[in-house]
Amino acid sequence: MGMNVRAAGISRRFGRTEVLADVNLSVGTGVFGLLGPNGAGKTTLLRTLATAIEPSAGSLRLLGFDPSDPGERRALRRSLGYLPQSLGYYPNFTVFEFVEYFALLKEMPKGEVGPAVARAIDRVGLGGRAKSKMKTLSGGMIRRVGIAQAIVNEPTLLLLDEPTAGLDPEQRVSFRALVRDLGEKGTVVVSTHLVEDVGAACTEVALMDAGAIVFRGTPEELTRRGEGQTVGDSPLERGYVSVLSGTRT
Amino acid sequence: MRHRPDDARHVAGCDDCQARASLGHTGLDVDLERVWTGVAAEAWATPVAWPERAMGRLLGSPGLARALVTTPSLFLSWILASVAVLAAGVLLAPLSGDPWAALLAPALAGAGIAYAYGPGADPAFELSRTMATSGRMVLLVRALCVFGLNAALGLVASLFSATAVGLTLGWLVPMTTVSALALAAATLSRSANVGVFVALSSWGFVVTTVFARTRDLAVAVESWALMPFYLVATVGLVALTLYVTTGNRGKDLTWG
Numbered sequence: 001m002g003m004n005v006r007a008a009g010i011s012r013r014f015g016r017t018e019v020l021a022d023v024n025l026s027v028g029t030g031v032f033g034l035l036g037p038n039g040a041g042k043t044t045l046l047r048t049l050a051t052a053i054e055p056s057a058g059s060l061r062l063l064g065f066d067p068s069d070p071g072e073r074r075a076l077r078r079s080l081g082y083l084p085q086s087l088g089y090y091p092n093f094t095v096f097e098f099v100e101y102f103a104l105l106k107e108m109p110k111g112e113v114g115p116a117v118a119r120a121i122d123r124v125g126l127g128g129r130a131k132s133k134m135k136t137l138s139g140g141m142i143r144r145v146g147i148a149q150a151i152v153n154e155p156t157l158l159l160l161d162e163p164t165a166g167l168d169p170e171q172r173v174s175f176r177a178l179v180r181d182l183g184e185k186g187t188v189v190v191s192t193h194l195v196e197d198v199g200a201a202c203t204e205v206a207l208m209d210a211g212a213i214v215f216r217g218t219p220e221e222l223t224r225r226g227e228g229q230t231v232g233d234s235p236l237e238r239g240y241v242s243v244l245s246g247t248r249t
Numbered sequence: 250m251r252h253r254p255d256d257a258r259h260v261a262g263c264d265d266c267q268a269r270a271s272l273g274h275t276g277l278d279v280d281l282e283r284v285w286t287g288v289a290a291e292a293w294a295t296p297v298a299w300p301e302r303a304m305g306r307l308l309g310s311p312g313l314a315r316a317l318v319t320t321p322s323l324f325l326s327w328i329l330a331s332v333a334v335l336a337a338g339v340l341l342a343p344l345s346g347d348p349w350a351a352l353l354a355p356a357l358a359g360a361g362i363a364y365a366y367g368p369g370a371d372p373a374f375e376l377s378r379t380m381a382t383s384g385r386m387v388l389l390v391r392a393l394c395v396f397g398l399n400a401a402l403g404l405v406a407s408l409f410s411a412t413a414v415g416l417t418l419g420w421l422v423p424m425t426t427v428s429a430l431a432l433a434a435a436t437l438s439r440s441a442n443v444g445v446f447v448a449l450s451s452w453g454f455v456v457t458t459v460f461a462r463t464r465d466l467a468v469a470v471e472s473w474a475l476m477p478f479y480l481v482a483t484v485g486l487v488a489l490t491l492y493v494t495t496g497n498r499g500k501d502l503t504w505g
Contacts, residue, residue: 050379070383077381088372092322096293101319104312105380105387113311114290115283122289130293149376 003028004157004187005049010058012044019044020055021211031183033202033219034191035240040208042191043085043161049189050082050159063157078107081155085162085191087146091135095126095145098134102149120152121145123178125171139166147175156186163190164197176201195236199223207243214247312382313390320394323371324361331357331399335406350406351420351470355452358399358424359431363444365391370441385494388436396428419470426479427452429486436490 005027012020020041034042047053048060051067060067065076089098099117108116121130124144129137137145143166150158160179164172179201182188192198198205199219207215207222215222219236226238231245260267298318305314321328334357338350364370366388371377378384403420427448435444459469469475 047375052375052378074381074383077379080379082376082379084375086375088375090319090323090372093319094293094295097295100294101312101315102376102380104310104315105377105382107310107312107381110311114294115286118286118289118293119282121293122286127289130289 004063005189006061007049008059010045010048010055010060012041012048012053013056019211020048023058023211023213025206025213027187027189027204029183029185029187030203031179031188031190031201033198033205034189034208035193035195035198035205036208037244038193041211042208044211045208046082046159046161046189046191047084049157050080050084051077052082052084074107076157078153079156080106081150081153081158083146083150083160083163087142089134089142089145091133093134094131095121095134095137095148096130098145099149099152103152106153108153116152116154117148120148123151124148125174140168140171143167144171147178151178151182154185158182158186158188160188161191162193164192164194172197195234195240199234199236207240209244209247215243308390310382310386312380313386316382316387317390317394320365320391321398324364324395327361327364327395328398328402331361331402335402339406339409347466348419348470350403352456352466354399354403354406354420355424355427355470356449357402358396359427359448359452360445361395361399362392362428363431363435363448364441365395365432367435367439367441388432388494392428392432396425399424399428419467422476422479422483423452423455423470426483426486429483429490433486433490437493 003026005025007023007025010020010023010025011018023041023045025045034045036042044053048055049062051062051073054068062076063079065072067073067076090101093101096117099120100113103113103117118127118130121127124147126141126144126148129141134142134145143163147160147163150160163179164175167175176197179188179190183201183203190197190202202219205215205217205219205222206213215225222239222243223235224239226232226235226240226242229238229242232238232241301311301314301318304317305311308314308317334353335350338348338353341347341349366374366384368374374384377387400421403424407420430451431444431448434447435441438444456466456469459472459475460466
């Protein structure tokens with residue numbers, strides 16, 4: 001199986017703080033979940049994979065491209081989709097204009113932009129609000145616009161940071177179906193606090209703590225790690241707690 | 250999944266299209282999803298105006314053209330503030346005899362350019378940094394737009410002043426220099442506030458120094474003797490900005 005993400009010994013420091021510590025990760029096609037407590041390094045890892053920040057050390061190959069090379073980075077970014085944890089937006093843009101703007105910055109062929117934007121907006125269920133200004137949308141709708149801009153170019157590598165934050169249960173179910181669909185053709189990396197998202201949508205999961213990956217396996221394997229554990233409301237949550245407490249002792 | 254029965258390469262890898270072809274359906278079948286997205290795109294899109302089309306051809310990038318033409322909508326408060334300050338300058342000029350609009354225009358342009366792009370200034374900065382069209386190019390077209398707007402506002406202000414030609418020629422050059430300084434300082438420090446501080450304090454220093462020597466505020470924007478200094482400084486600052494934002498310089502910063 002081809003690996004769309006190959007990270008070897010990735011570290012990232014902000015000043016004296018090491019946020020990522022020697023992360024090794026290879027991810028192929030499918031939906032890959034990143035779990036972990038606040039400050040574990042999930043967002044920093046995702047930002048690094050999205051080429052928003054550069055690793056302080058280590059080597060990275062994404063979709064076969066070396067992001068430290070400007071030419072390769074540009075080619076990579078055409079096939080990349082990214083939803084940041086905190087999505088900033090232009091309040092006076094309409095939903096269509098916002099998604100279209102990022103489709104253009106992704107250098108999609110001009111003739112494909114309009115239909116691709118319409119399709120992405122429809123896939124996140126915002127067809128009825130396509131001409132609404134961003135400033136008139138609810139938090140959940142803005143999150144869905146963020147997902148639309150991330151998938152507009154049908155990315156081979158899709159990186160979603162807390163994508164279900166602000167979505168209601170019905171929207172979460174639709175979102176998981178969308179992610180499963182996208183994961184059939186490419187690599188989707190989803191960072192989340194919600195273990196139920198991982199159980200429902202992910203084919204594989206990694207658990208991060210203190211900047212390092214402390215567990216990697218299938219959701220079923222994580223569930224098995226929780227057998228005998230009493231803390232946690234679901235089998236997957238018990239696995240999560242069990243791995244974290246095992247790492248910290 | 251989108252079906253393309255008229256594309257032989259697609260059909261070879263698509264079970265659905267092969268099944269449709271085996272049932273006698275031809276490439277003339279209507280792909281309803283494709284039709285719908287085309288119709289929806291036309292209904293939902295805002296028509297592209299001719300300036301954007303022209304800029305797209307000129308810049309060779311529809312994305313940069315969109316970044317350029319949407320810049321004013323991102324800086325509406327700055328534009329309104331610029332109009333107000335320049336109008337005040339025009340009204341003050343006859344009272345004091347000093348070219349206030351010309352003295353204020355470079356400061357306004359410097360502030361606008363420092364806030365044209367970057368964390369804190371651009372709400373979608375994090376996302377923009379992961380796009381194929383580089384952040385450096387977006388920064389430069391935004392700076393160009395802010396500069397152009399300020400130049401246009403200054404020209405209008407100069408039309409209402411007594412010495413229109415002198416003012417027009419005078420403030421455009423130092424305005425370019427202050428803008429280039431704001432751009433370089435904001436880019437190097439990664440802080441719009443630092444860019445504004447450096448630009449405004451430097452321009453204030455030039456104006457007060459010249460005034461202290463000549464007792465005439467207009468000299469800072471009208472003296473031809475200062476023009477070579479402004480031009481050399483502008484070229485140097487633009488070169489510095491391009492240098493620090495090219496390739497992988499500034500390993501500790503970010504990918505461009």
